Amino acid sequence: MTRPIAETRGAESFFHQRINASTIIIRAKITTLQRRSPYLATICAMASSGSRRLIGLSTKMYFSLTRSRDFTSSLISQLGSVPSDALSRIDIFILPDFIALPTTVSQLRASDSPASTIIWPGAQDCHWEDQGAFTGQVSASVLREAGARIVMVGHAERRRLFGEDDILVAKKAAAVTRNGMVPLVCIGEQTRAGEDSSDSGDVSAAAVRQCAVQVDTVLETLPATTEVILAYEPVWAIGATQPAGVEHILSVVEGIRTLESVRSRSGVTRIVYGGSAGPGLFARLKSGLDGLFLARFGHDPVQFVRTIREVAEA
Numbered sequence: 629m630t631r632p633i634a635e636t637r638g639a640e641s642f643f644h645q646r647i648n649a650s651t652i653i654i655r656a657k658i659t660t661l662q663r664r665s666p667y668l669a670t671i672c673a674m675a676s677s678g679s680r681r682l683i684g685l686s687t688k689m690y691f692s693l694t695r696s697r698d699f700t701s702s703l704i705s706q707l708g709s710v711p712s713d714a715l716s717r718i719d720i721f722i723l724p725d726f727i728a729l730p731t732t733v734s735q736l737r738a739s740d741s742p743a744s745t746i747i748w749p750g751a752q753d754c755h756w757e758d759q760g761a762f763t764g765q766v767s768a769s770v771l772r773e774a775g776a777r778i779v780m781v782g783h784a785e786r787r788r789l790f791g792e793d794d795i796l797v798a799k800k801a802a803a804v805t806r807n808g809m810v811p812l813v814c815i816g817e818q819t820r821a822g823e824d825s826s827d828s829g830d831v832s833a834a835a836v837r838q839c840a841v842q843v844d845t846v847l848e849t850l851p852a853t854t855e856v857i858l859a860y861e862p863v864w865a866i867g868a869t870q871p872a873g874v875e876h877i878l879s880v881v882e883g884i885r886t887l888e889s890v891r892s893r894s895g896v897t898r899i900v901y902g903g904s905a906g907p908g909l910f911a912r913l914k915s916g917l918d919g920l921f922l923a924r925f926g927h928d929p930v931q932f933v934r935t936i937r938e939v940a941e942a
Contacts, residue, residue, distance in 0.1 A: 682857065682898055682919035683939045684721030684812075685926035686752050686780060687728075696728035700735045702929040707743035710933065714940035718919075721748040721778050721812070726766050733775030750778035750812070753786060756799035758807070768803040779804040780812040782842070784863045794845040801856070802849040811850075812857045812921075815842040815884075816903070820864040832876055835862070836883030847889040855896040858884065859921045865903030867923070874909075877901055878916040885916075907935050911942045 687696060700722070707715065724732050729751055736744045755765040771779060781804065782797035801811040817835040843858065850856060860881055865872045881899055884890060890897055901913060902921030910920055919939055926932040 681718045681939050682721070682900055683718065683922065683936055684723065684748070684750075684778075684900075684919075685922040685932065686723040686783075687725065687927065688752070688924075689725060690924070690927060691724065691728065693728055693731070696724050697731055697735065699927070699929055700724075700732050703747070703932065704735070704739050704741050704744050706929055706933040707936070708741055710743070710937055710940070712742070714937060715743060715746055718746065718936065718940040719748060720746055720936060721750050723750045723752045723778070723780055723812075726751060729771070729776060730774050737775075748777040748810075749775055750780065750809075751776045752780050752783070754779050754781070754800055754803060756796065756803045758803065768800075768807040768809065772807040772809055776809055778810045778812055778857070780814065780859075782814040782846075784814060784816065784861065784866055794842050797842070798846045798849045801846045805850050805854045805856075810855045810857060811846075812859055813842075813846050814859045814861055814902070815839045816861040816863050816865075817880075818863045820862070832879035832883065835876070835880045839880065839884055840887055843884060843887055844889045847893065851895070852893045853895045855898075856893075858897065858899045859902050860884065860899060861902040861921065868904045871901070871904040871906075871909060874912045877913060881916045907931065907938060910935075910939045914942045 687699070691699065703722070707720075722732065729749060732749045736747055736749060751766070751771045753766075754768040754771055755762055758767050758769040768779060779800075781800040782792065782794075786792045787797075797813065801813055804811040817838040839860070847856070860877070862872050871877070881901070884899060898918035900919040900921045901909075901917050902923065905920045905922050906925040910917070913920075920935065922932065922935060926935065
């Protein structure tokens with residue numbers, strides 16, 4: 629006897645809901661095991677992240693300890709409103725300052741919300757050596773011990789304010805990988821010259837050439853089997869009122885993906901866009917990007933979760 633169409637669709641909907649819920653529960657149980665073994669956490673993350681979208685933010689030096697704690701609590705709570713099937717397609721990272729990192733990690737580990745299992749806590753920088761006489765610095769090995777899973781290196785502000793160059797950034801990325809974490813490597817051209825001109829192909833090609841040096845220098849220091857995230861942030865777009873043009877972003881990212889140093893990798897290589905990123909942008913970039921790296925707009929947990937949903941559902 630044939631079931632009515634409405635009944636069949638209802639059964640299918642119920643089935644998919646059960647499958648999605650089961651997926652989140654299984655991931656939560658796996659995370660419990662990962663918390664007992666930090667290196668298992670990284671291995672599992674690297675194995676499962678190939679086709680997953682990615683979104684995250686850095687709090688820079690804007691948050692107090694109280695605000696950082698409240699932000700994480702609010703984020704976990706509000707992610708509960710996001711459908712489980714959307715959460716199953718995305719990874720989220722948050723990069724608090726060094727002092728706030730242990731509290732963030734503790735909050736995520738203590739949470740019984742399945743949503744907390746897809747949040748990667750991380751750091752905004754690290755030293756390139758694992759130990760030594762480097763006063764005031766924090767090593768990647770200590771960050772790993774503190775619970776970090778991802779570490780940003782090479783941000784434009786580090787390059788401008790502290791004189792960091794491509795070689796130093798590469799050494800830091802190598803330290804992150806050596807200690808079982810994922811490096812988030814910031815790349816991007818310095819100037820906007822001609823980005824809005826009719827000769828956009830030459831402009832994009834020039835941007836790719838600048839980025840190629842940054843990318844090649846980093847990737848030649850990393851094992852080809854490891855995971856790396858490239859955050860394309862045109863320096864002129866950081867803190868601007870508008871992001872770079874969509875055509876420009878997609879053209880530059882396409883050029884980056886064709887680099888031999890990128891194509892020859894067997895490890896997961898995801899590329900996200902940063903630089904005044906916010907709601908409504910990813911839908912126009914999804915054909916070429918793996919996610920977004922949000923600016924201060926994401927410091928509002930409500931807006932952050934709104935953009936998370938957009939990236940997951942686009």
